[in-house]
Amino acid sequence: MQKWLMKNRNRLTAISGILIVLAFAAKWLFKSETGASGLLLAASLIGGFPISASAWQALKVKVISIDLLVTLAILGAFVIQEFEESAIVAFLFLFGAYLEQKTLAKTRSAIKELVEMVPETALRQTEDGDFEEVDLDDLDEGDILLVKTGGKIPVDGEVVYGSGTANEASITGESMPLGKKPGDPVYAGTILENGTIRIKAEKVGDETTFGKIIELVEEAQDSKSQAERLIDRFSKYYTPVVLLLAIIVGLISQDLELAVTILVLGCPGALVIGVPVSNVAGIGNGAKQGILFKGSEVITKFSKVDTIMFDKTGTLTYGDPRVSQVKKYGQGQLAEQLLVSVEKESAHPLAKAITGYYKDLEAKEVESSQVLQGGGIVAQVAGRQVLVGNRYLLDQYHVPVTKEMEKNLEELASVGNSLVLVAVNGQLELALGLKDEIRAGVKEDLAALKKLGVKNLLLLSGDNQKTVDLVAEELGLTEAYGQLLPEDKAEFVKRRQAAGEIVAFVGDGINDSPSLARADIGIAMGSGTDVAIETSNVVLMNGSFDRIPRALALAKATRRNMIENITIALAVVAVLLVSVLASSWMNMAIGMFVHEGSILVVILNAMRLLAYRSKLQKSRKLIENNFSQAEGPYTKGIKSIQ
Structure with missing residues (x-):
């Protein structure tokens, strides 16, 4: 029976509505009060049946639902023979549920669109x-x-x-x-x-990046935020309170119609639907932009972030460095060949830059290698111990650094180079300076984050302090710390959280995974690697830095929308209850119409988020449109390259 009712609920709603129209036609056109009453009675029974069935299912699991309030209201109207009001209340409640179902389906359109993209x-x-x-x-x-x-590419x-x-x-x-x-x-x-x-x-299948995106968005839209859980608990206790209030008012006033009207007007439908529909719409908007929020709770917490920490390489910079300077000591040429041998087995961005710079050198066989986290690589090549990494690695292996070498290293770092040091058999033989370009538009995006209320912007990097300071100065960051190991970064996150700050960490999702996991909000740059999706709370699928202020603006807009919906819902219930107790014009049918209208209002308000665009997006779009319309020789050249 329950399955049949679920399947045919919309048909019953339509039949109930048609019977009400016929009833008013019989009353006004044919002056038949008896015919009108009969049609309204039928409409009440047909409309009330699925509502009462839902109420009974809820009672079986010891839940006093909104459906029970409406069922009692319909039965009360039957008792006082107000068939017109009972029919209208039943129809409006069913029609409101239909609108809720359709509009919620629309806010979940991001999932449908994603699924349809796979052949x-x-x-x-x-x-x-x-x-x-x-x-x-x-x-x-x-x-x-x-x-x-x-x-369409299938895998x-x-x-x-x-x-x-x-x-x-x-x-x-x-x-x-x-x-x-x-x-x-x-x-x-x-x-x-x-x-x-x-x-x-x-x-293939669910293991593809796209499959994981769909799974992630589905889980996020089905998850509940703290606000939703709070409202669920509120509704659980609120509904019995309204029922008790109606009984008390009925006993004191001896007015059954007033008691029944309170049951109808006290339904918290808009309150229950307002928060989840906002979150679903916000998550759907983000998914279309390549911004994946891992749940409603993430949106709420992200909107309150006041401190954001950034990794440098691949986050603030492109992660595509180039060798700019080389210093050789002793067996420098041999060290270069040994360096290339080691780096050809590494996937690190600096390794790619080094092998590209020494592309003509022949590599030797690497006998063994070991990664020292936060330091570099220790390898055995052609019977020699080769250290490739930073100053921390050299210190761990007690490699001596002369005053002249120290001066060279300071000179390389002073102009913004990242340092790669090579020691062979315990002696420093080679120092390379590599430069990585800062991402275009990062300075403007950081300024946008400040306008969105982020007070502290920190740079945490394993690079040398002077390079880190230069980057921070250029970008206007609040604080900058260099020569940090992954565990040092995570400790920074912990320390700022202990000071009461809500911290977001932005990294590449691999070597920064301890910090991403520790932060209140972990934001992974890149193309949605497995580690990024698993570790972080927010995934920026294309690695574009401007998605960070976009994501924060969308999170704030979603939370603001959620608060608006809660306010609308509570205000409508308060006004209706005051009106029914303090005025003579408020009745059950009018109240139910306003009540269902408030549900539609909060849904439509939430749906605005589907088309939400931040000011930053609008300004960038304007620039892009102006650029696309330009026909100068420079822009033509750029377009031809694109």
Whole structure:
């Protein structure tokens, strides 16, 4: 019976509404009071049946629900033979639930849009070299797939043949197409705008980055914030209080109609729906922009952040450094070859820069290597001990540094270089200075964070202090600390939290995972790596720094919207209850109409978040539009490159 009612609830609502219209037609056009009463009675029974069934289901688990209040109100109207009011109350309550269902579905449209971006089939290469169309569920890692112009990429993988441009907006939130060639990564749910490529599947199904995004957004939209849990508890006790109030008023006044009216007007429907619909809309907006909030609680807490700490490399800078200066001591040339041998086995951004700088040097076989966290690499190459890292690593292995060397290192650091030191068999042989460019627009984005109420902006880095100070000075950061190990950064987070600050930490989600996990809000830059998604609270899928102030502005807007909805809901209930007790014009039908109207108002207010854009986004969009309309030689050149 319950399943049948759920399936046919909307039909029963429509039938109830039609019967009410026919009843008023019978009364006004045909002057038939008996016919009108009969139709209204039928409308009350049809409309009240699913409401009373829901109330009974709630009572079976010892919950006094809103449905019970409305059921009692309908029964009370029956007793006093006010069939017009009982029919209208039943219809409005059902119609309000229908509107709530439809608008909530709209706020969850981000999930539907994401799911629709994944194709249902793929072209897989067979043993004879042809391609066959297969279901996505039949794909395995290692399969070779063909994607043509306009096709959706079905898996995470690597291009092995062909070239083209892919729109990765579903992953990064950015619509600018990216060129793809052999060796480049591609992601499920993105679109190949032109070209034809073959890709080797590396992650399929739910394991793809896109699959994890969908799972993350679903979990976030289904989670409850502290405010929602508080309102659930409030409603649990509020509903019996309204029932008790109605009984007391009825006994004192001996007015059953007044008691029944209080039952109807006291329903906290708008209060119950107002907070979750705001959170769902805010999470959906973020998902479309490549900003993933891991739950409603994250939004609330993020909106209150007053301290943000940043890693340097890959966060404030591009993470693509270049070798700018080299100092050699003793066996410098041999040290360069040993350095290249070690760095070719590393995935660190500095390693890539070094191997690119020494691309003509032949590497030797590395016999063994060990990573010293926060220090560098200790390796055995061609029978020699090779240390590659920072000053901390040299100190751990008691490598002597002369006054001349010390002066060289200070000179390299004073102009903003990151230092990579190479010691062979306990002697410093090589010092490299590498520079990394600060991300474009970071200074403006940091200023935007300050305008949004962030008081403290800190730079925490493993780089040398002088380089860190130069970056902090250029960007106008509040504080800057260098030569820190991962555990040192986490300790900084803990210390500021102990001082009463609400701390967000921004990092790459891998070496900064202790700090990301420790912070009140961990924000992971990058393309949604597994570690980033698991460790952080907020994931910025495209690694664009301007997403941080966007995310904070959206979190604040969502919390503000939630407070507005709570205020609207409580104000409407208060006004209705005062009106029914202090005026003669308020009745059950009018009250129910206003009550359902308040539910619609809070839903529509929350839906504004789906189209929310911060001032920063609007100004950037204006610049982009002006740029796209410009036709000077410089802009034409840039467009041709893009």
